[in-house]
Amino acid sequence: MNLKRKHHFVSQFYLKSWYNNVKKIIVWDGDKTFPSLTKSIAYEKDLYKLTPLTSYQISFFEEHLRQMSLDNTSTYNYVIRNILVIHNGFNFLDTIENNCSEEIVDLKKKFSFNFLEDKFAVEEAEFSKVIKKIILKPKSKIFLYDYYALIHFFVFQLFKTPRKINRFLDVNQQSPIFKGLDFTQPELRSYTLLFIQCLSERAHTSLISRLYSIKIYNNISDINFITSDDPCFNQKFDENEFFCTASNFTKSYD
Secondary structure, three states: OOOOOEEEOOOHHHHHHHOOOOOOEEEEOOOOEEEEOHHHOOEEEOOOOOOOOOHHHHHHHHHHHHHOOOOOOHHHHHHHHHHHHHHHHHHHHHOOOOOOOHHHHHHHHHHHHHHHHHHHHHHHHHHHHHHHHHHHOOOOOOOHHHHHHHHHHHHHHHHOOHHHHHHHHHHHHHOHHHOOOOOOHHHHHHHHHHHHHHHHHHHHHHHHHHOOEEEEEEOOOOOOOOOOOOOOOEEEHHHOEEEEEEEOOHHHHO
């Protein structure tokens, strides 16, 4: 069984745009620099692992979304609702004696570790097409679909970092509305991950409606740019602008 436990919080296709001539990215850890493959950096083990919620927690989650007007997002209606149905299915199986067959155990593990990572991989494939188009053909026309994809990528990347997830998790842990719901730490983390998926869609649609301009810088010098877990290294929301980098070395795509 292929369990995906190495969860990358910076998309590898994006990091590969920063490769040098020997197909390595230069990493700075705050003290020193070193070359690395993208698969070996910017990941956290089990970052997007989903722990099944209880039936009561699921009902609370759905009511929470309604109160936040997030229950009409496509992410909830076409993705999250299916996840919650599966969680309820697991809860039902847990009530049946002798249900611990190897197939069921494997299914639970695969769903828990792989579902969000697989979802992100599908989205990253679409983002990759647009960014490669910009790098390989910088003078090509950018269509409205491309613009939507770029805005989606910025929001997607912003909401999937450990720092952002932990910030939401801290807020939920301190919120009085969660008291008395008997969340374990893994359950509250799972709840937070699912909530963030819906919230990120709302942020995406909000940004699109404002029609921010996007400035993309492509470094052709021999001096390294610095990227981070946020592809927009300077966000000037008040001036309706994003600044971002498409790649570090254009010669990586020769």
